[in-house]
Every structure is written in structure tokens, then in C-alpha cells.
Amino acid sequence: MTFSPQLEARFEKLLKSYPPGRQRSAMIPMLMYAQDEIGSVTDELITEVAARTGTTPLQVNEVMSYYSMLHRKPLGKFHVQVCTNISCLLHDGDKLYEHACKKLGIGHKEVTADGQISIEEVECMGACSWAPAIQVNYDFHHHVTPAKLDEILDRLKKKPV
Amino acid sequence: MADLVNLTIDGRAVQVPPQTLVIDAAKTVGIEIPAFCYYEGLSLAAACRMCLVEVEKMPKMMTACTLPVSEGMVVRTETEQVKQARKYTLEFLLTNHPLDCPVCDKGGECELQDMVFRYGAGESRYTEEKVHTPEKQFSPVVFFDAPRCILCFRCVRTCNEGMGVGALGVINRGVVSEIGPNHGDHLECDECGACIDICPVGALTSGIDRYQTRPWEMTHVGTICTHCGDGCKTTLGTRNDRILRGNNRDRSGINGEFLCVKGRYAFDFYDHPERLQAPMVRINGKLEEVSWSKALETVAQKFKDTVASNGSFGVIGSNHTSNEENFYLQKFARQVLKTNNVDHQRTGDVVTLLDSLSGKTSKLGTVADLYQSKAVLVLGADLALEHPLLSYQVRANYRHHQAKVYVVTEKPVREDNYAAAKVRGRDYASLAGKLKAESELVILFDDSYKGADLRQLVEFAESLAIPVKFICLLDYANSRGAVDMGLTPELLPGYTPSGATGLHIDEMLAATLDVLWVVGANPLKGQKKAGFLVVQDLFLTETAQQADVVLPAASAYEKSGTVTNTTGEVQRLTQAVSTMGAKTDLEIMGFLAREMGAAPLLGPWVAETVFAEIRKTVHAYDVPLPVLATGGAAQTLPVNGRIPVDTRLDLVQSDHNGLFASGTLGRYSKVLNSVLENRLSR
Ligand code: SF4
Ligand code: SF4
Ligand code: SF4
Ligand code: FES
Ligand code: FES
Numbered sequence: 115m116t117f118s119p120q121l122e123a124r125f126e127k128l129l130k131s132y133p134p135g136r137q138r139s140a141m142i143p144m145l146m147y148a149q150d151e152i153g154s155v156t157d158e159l160i161t162e163v164a165a166r167t168g169t170t171p172l173q174v175n176e177v178m179s180y181y182s183m184l185h186r187k188p189l190g191k192f193h194v195q196v197c198t199n200i201s202c203l204l205h206d207g208d209k210l211y212e213h214a215c216k217k218l219g220i221g222h223k224e225v226t227a228d229g230q231i232s233i234e235e236v237e238c239m240g241a242c243s244w245a246p247a248i249q250v251n252y253d254f255h256h257h258v259t260p261a262k263l264d265e266i267l268d269r270l271k272k273k274p275v
Numbered sequence: 276m277a278d279l280v281n282l283t284i285d286g287r288a289v290q291v292p293p294q295t296l297v298i299d300a301a302k303t304v305g306i307e308i309p310a311f312c313y314y315e316g317l318s319l320a321a322a323c324r325m326c327l328v329e330v331e332k333m334p335k336m337m338t339a340c341t342l343p344v345s346e347g348m349v350v351r352t353e354t355e356q357v358k359q360a361r362k363y364t365l366e367f368l369l370t371n372h373p374l375d376c377p378v379c380d381k382g383g384e385c386e387l388q389d390m391v392f393r394y395g396a397g398e399s400r401y402t403e404e405k406v407h408t409p410e411k412q413f414s415p416v417v418f419f420d421a422p423r424c425i426l427c428f429r430c431v432r433t434c435n436e437g438m439g440v441g442a443l444g445v446i447n448r449g450v451v452s453e454i455g456p457n458h459g460d461h462l463e464c465d466e467c468g469a470c471i472d473i474c475p476v477g478a479l480t481s482g483i484d485r486y487q488t489r490p491w492e493m494t495h496v497g498t499i500c501t502h503c504g505d506g507c508k509t510t511l512g513t514r515n516d517r518i519l520r521g522n523n524r525d526r527s528g529i530n531g532e533f534l535c536v537k538g539r540y541a542f543d544f545y546d547h548p549e550r551l552q553a554p555m556v557r558i559n560g561k562l563e564e565v566s567w568s569k570a571l572e573t574v575a576q577k578f579k580d581t582v583a584s585n586g587s588f589g590v591i592g593s594n595h596t597s598n599e600e601n602f603y604l605q606k607f608a609r610q611v612l613k614t615n616n617v618d619h620q621r622t623g624d625v626v627t628l629l630d631s632l633s634g635k636t637s638k639l640g641t642v643a644d645l646y647q648s649k650a651v652l653v654l655g656a657d658l659a660l661e662h663p664l665l666s667y668q669v670r671a672n673y674r675h676h677q678a679k680v681y682v683v684t685e686k687p688v689r690e691d692n693y694a695a696a697k698v699r700g701r702d703y704a705s706l707a708g709k710l711k712a713e714s715e716l717v718i719l720f721d722d723s724y725k726g727a728d729l730r731q732l733v734e735f736a737e738s739l740a741i742p743v744k745f746i747c748l749l750d751y752a753n754s755r756g757a758v759d760m761g762l763t764p765e766l767l768p769g770y771t772p773s774g775a776t777g778l779h780i781d782e783m784l785a786a787t788l789d790v791l792w793v794v795g796a797n798p799l800k801g802q803k804k805a806g807f808l809v810v811q812d813l814f815l816t817e818t819a820q821q822a823d824v825v826l827p828a829a830s831a832y833e834k835s836g837t838v839t840n841t842t843g844e845v846q847r848l849t850q851a852v853s854t855m856g857a858k859t860d861l862e863i864m865g866f867l868a869r870e871m872g873a874a875p876l877l878g879p880w881v882a883e884t885v886f887a888e889i890r891k892t893v894h895a896y897d898v899p900l901p902v903l904a905t906g907g908a909a910q911t912l913p914v915n916g917r918i919p920v921d922t923r924l925d926l927v928q929s930d931h932n933g934l935f936a937s938g939t940l941g942r943y944s945k946v947l948n949s950v951l952e953n954r955l956s957r
Binding site: 182 | 441442443444445446447448452455456457
């Protein structure tokens, strides 16, 4: 499997940052970076990461299926994660989530037809102090209101990557 | 004693070595701390929380399965808090667990059932719907029912660590986490069933025995696996004269709870539809079923006539039949048929090994040595596939004692994964430096090390100047017993030269003998040459198809007697079932002797009596009887003095059976065939 030179360089650095024989420790970051580049964790990627970390595809699958930020299916270019865990819930995070679903016409872990946006209901992201919070790719948005959410979504709909 | 740790458990003083876990320390004074995920010999998981105990000065309850003892520790295992914790843990485990014990295959021997009975609450506060997923078939052997799984991870650990296969994993998280196979929706593994046996609940069940019986309806008979030469004890669960299950959960025998797919499941050949149940005599060119008396009479008459007319005999014995049968057969051949034309298929050069070790003591390794020795050297064999138990022992030795494992094989083998050094080819001498630094060594070698090569190996071992033991790898359940009992033209029982060497197996097949008598073997490849062919077997093998008389024989699971494994350890076979129409080879030979009027010469065809004679004749078998009587393994003694014969080295040839093969027998095992077909269909 081939990756971009940038990603290859990143992998190389990652694998070197653990003591010899502990290359399996690089598994999670490798999966995440590769997912960013190719859109999802494919069977091919699982086999590749297993080979590079000295593990079995089953072991990679154990890790990948444990972490919710790793996905087997491609997501939208912009992945909107709405927190509905306790602090956010108390600040109407659940309504926010429903609002987003209705507006985009998609549900949990679904992607809009143009492939631009996907949505996911998530548990606490550690942004409780600014609840309700959402996360778009790696960016946080705090104290989100339905109006603010509309604005964000409208922007994302048109935004090139 | 200075280096013991003192602690108190439930008010009782306990003394144990440092690093002992509290759960094990409690066991030493008879206190049971309930546990699911803790399993002796496997890594610690602390996954189930069943073993919580109170420890003085510790703020919270601790998991006794991961807590090492310390001096002055005060542990309580029966407080109100502990009892509550157990109740809650069980209540949690039951939130999604189906409560259908009456139709669960594990009912009656389920650890969850027992724990809830002993420590659980009578009521649950859980009223929500249970998460349910349908049962999955991972392979012909392994079925998985996720809702029953209590996520103790014993299966994952035993497959990873015990078997070294790593075919099971934990997929997903939280309430939907479950056990997953290595190839998406199916398993590609050794099909050993270790995961199934170790599962405390009915989550993993086997395609072979599931839903056949309730466990308490079975009779359990401990006997020896009849497949490879390793000699595992297998406990057969029988009911109404049928074998329903094989396992070794009581950990008796040299194998502990280990069994490979053959020992655990491939007993099934015994009731294969093609099993012979009536004697057959060739009448007008066709094999016709006849009565036992008619068949025995025909053979006895032919034998008598041939002896009377000074005709020629050939006798070919088996690697599967008991020591008693082998002994009786060669005695029959030599004393009644007056021939030294006695042989069997040799699968390793035991003779040269014993000869080159004569005069030396403590040179023969046992199955237990492989778990204890500081270092092991594997020569030639693909151990994990051909000798599953021996390979398991070596792996466990590496895991538990960090044993150094050296591998010298032509092709890559599984032992490479943890070998201290591996060499491709045969150049074991290149390891001399490393081996000299070891404090002891066990060398295992296959059939490619024989004659001069083997003598050279023994010399090499001497030159290391450390204690070295040897294990000569042999194929079948009683390959070793066949040589020991003198099923060779050049050697009598106990390796005494026969004087006048008779024909070897290949010569017998090529010669036009008047009578060829084959007991439990399938040596004929082409057209038979002998005038009259008598075959005793379970099935109508290629050899039996050409016979003039076929006598249906009992399998190892249908007889008593003894067998000797590849490490020279004798163990007792115990009859588990009987198959209608078949007789043990010993009985068949006895009846033939009686028919011929030779019974007084050969003595009673009773296994115990024959074994007593073996003990008198063969010095090596002068082993402690109580050990055998209690189901143990007794190592045979080395041979006194040299063995001055020339061995036909070209006849020493292993079949190198892999995990799913077992010579002719394997072809009649439904489970082995289904595994192979399943592979081919992918
Ligand atoms: S049957 Fe044996 S090899 Fe297969 S998954 Fe179970 S423990 Fe592993
Ligand atoms: S399948 Fe059985 S052994 Fe494996 S984790 Fe579940 S309960 Fe434990
Ligand atoms: S290792 Fe050999 S003796 Fe043991 S169960 Fe398997 S085939 Fe039988
Ligand atoms: S609960 Fe939403 S970020 Fe913590
Ligand atoms: S036995 Fe201690 S946590 Fe499972």
C-alpha cells in the first residue's frame, strides 16, 4: 500500500519514536493519520498497519473497533460530531443533534449525498466547560446554539477542502 | 522459613513465597475466592471483578487475582461488602446473559450457573430488554454465541498464549464487545477446541458434541489418544456405548488440559459408516461376510497347513495396536508360525539412539522435561504441526520459564517466533557456542536424523559438556511400543538380536509368500504378491480390499492395554466403548491360537497377563505398576548394553502427519475431513 510522501515520513518518525520491539505502540496514530488521508480504515490498511507494527490484522481490528474515532466506512469531508453526553445534554446538546440531522437529512454516521458532510452523535469530548460542544474534524466549536450550528453547516456545505 | 511471606486470610495465618497472588495464597488454606477471568498459566486480565476481597489498609476492595501478597497483609474474603460485590458483579453479568440454562449446552457444568447459585442474588433489578445477537459459526469446530459470553477473555488468552495461534480477539467496546475470529467472519486456526473447553459458559461450543447430551448423563473414561505419538490423555464422555465428547478438563495425564483437534474431536472415526463389523472371507473372488467362527477357522486352517508344509509367512504389525498386542503378535509369529519375518513401519531411528546411549543414564527426555529444561533444540520436525503436545510443552516452557529454544529445520516453523536462534538446514553444529553456554538441553529430532547422522549428533551433544537428553520423534500412538516389543525381523522384544534376521516389510511385500498377515496396518501400495492375505483392521483399507480374510478389529478406544509414546512413556488404555462385531486384535490372535491348538504356548490373551510377561521379558518395562494403574505415565528404562544389529535405515520414514492428518485413521474422521474441506472451499 502506498501513502503520500508526507504520511510516509510521519510513519517513519512514529515507528522510530518507540523502543525496538514496541512498534505496536504506533498503531493508533498510524491508523488515524492514514484514515485522514484515505478517508476510512480499509481492510487493506488494516493489513498494512499490522505488517508495519509487527502485529496481526486481528489485533489491529481489535484496536480499531474499540476506538470510535476510527471508521470502517468513509465519512464526509467534514465530520460533525455532536456531543450528547451529560454536560452537553443539560445544555440541549440532544436537540442540537436532532436539529443537525433534520437540516442535513441524514442520521448517525451517515454522509450527505454530495459526500461533503457526515454526522455522528458522540460521548463527552472533554469540552464540558463550554457545553454544548461540537467537533468538526479536529476543530472544536463551543457554546453552540441552533443558529450557530446552521451557520457552521451552511459554511461547510460550500467549503472546499 | 525466611523467604516466605506471612499474611492472614479470614483470620488464618498463611505462609507463601513472595509474588504469590492472594487468590492462590487463599487456595493453600482451602479458601476459595470465586473467579472467572483468572486462569492458572495464562496472563492476568482482571476483567471480571468476581474475585474482589477486602484488604486492611487498602481504601477499596482489591482483585485477588492480580494482588501479590505482602508481609503482614490482612485479607477478608467473606465480609458483607465482599458478598455484596459478588452479587452485583453477577447481577451485571446476567443483564444481557440469556437465562435459558435448560437448553444451554453448558448447563450442569457452567461456571456462571455455579457462581450465581453460590454467590448470586435471587432477583435482578434489570427490567430492560437484553441485547441479543444471533449465534455464529466460526469454523467446523467452533461456534460462538455472543450473548452468553461474559468477556473473561480466557479463550483469547489460551489461543494466543497456550496455543500460540492468536486466532481470537476482542472486537468492539462496551455492551457490544464480543469475541471475533481472525478472518473477518470465520476462523482459520488449529481447530484444537482449547478455547471451547476453557470457556466458563456456553458461549463457545463445538460442532462435534454440542447438544448431544447433558453432561451428567455421561460416563467419563480416561484413556490415551490414538493418533500421534505424543501420548495425550483424553477423557472420553460416553453414553449408551457411544463416545460423545473428548476433553481433558481434569488435567490428568502428561498433557494437563492440552489436546489437539485429533485428541479432542477425532475420536469420531470409531463410528464411521464404513467401520467393519463382520469378518469377511473371499469366496469366488469376492469378499463375503461370514461368521466369526467361520473366519477364524479359515485362517487357523490356512496357518496350520502352511506351517505343516513348511510354507512361508510374513507378519506386519501396527503403530497403533497396544504393547500387549504387539508382543503377542511377534510371539505368535516366532513361536507358532516359526518365522522372523515380522516388521512394522518404522517412523524414527529409536534403535540407533538407544544403542548410542547404552551405558549412559538420564539421557532419555520425557514430555515433562520439555516444560522444565532450561533449553530445547528442535531438529528437523515441524513440531507445532506434527507433535502438538511436545510443541505446547516447549512453548509453555518458554512462556513460563523463559526457556531458550533453538530451531534447526529446513523450512520456517512456528517455533521460530520465539526461538533464541534459528538455523535453516541441518547445521546444528553452528549453534555449538550458544548451546555450550546452556546449563542443560533436550534435543528432539525427526526421522531425517538416523544412523551415522544420529551417532554424530549424540557425539556433538557429548562435546557440549552439559547434561543433554534426547527425544526421538515417532509418528503414531504406539510407534515406540512396536519397536520395544520386537516387531522387527532383527530384534526381539527388548532389543535382543533375533539371530536370524527375517524379511523386512518391503521384502515381505515384494516376495511371493504363502501367507501375509497384516495386523492394523495398510502397507500395500500395489498388487498383493502373497498367496493368502489376512488383514485385521477397522476399515476396508487398500490392503484389506485385497485380503482373502478380513477380521474387523477394535480401535484403541475399545480396548484395554498399554501404549508407549514417542518419549518412551508407558500409559494405560482404558476401554470406553465397544463396537458390535469387532474384536480386539489381542482377542483375535488369542482365538486364532486356540483354533490352532497353540494357546497353551502363547498363554492367555488377557492384557494384564501379557503385560506381566512383557515386564518379565523386557527390562525397560519394569516400571512401577501403581503409576500405570492410577492413570499415570511411567518412563521406560534405557537398554542395557549395545544393540549389535544393522538397521535398514532406508525403512525409517515418518509420514510427517500435520495437524489434520493421522495416517489411514485420519481419513475416516469426519471432523478432520470437514476441516480440510472447509479450507479447500475458501
Ligand atoms: S480452536 Fe484452538 S486454535 Fe482455534 S481459536 Fe480456538 S483455541 Fe485458537
Ligand atoms: S467466549 Fe467464553 S472464554 Fe471467551 S471471553 Fe466469552 S465467556 Fe470468556
Ligand atoms: S498431540 Fe497427539 S496425542 Fe495429543 S491429542 Fe494431539 S494427536 Fe493426540
Ligand atoms: S459532555 Fe459534552 S463535552 Fe463533555
Ligand atoms: S478473577 Fe480477578 S478480576 Fe477476574
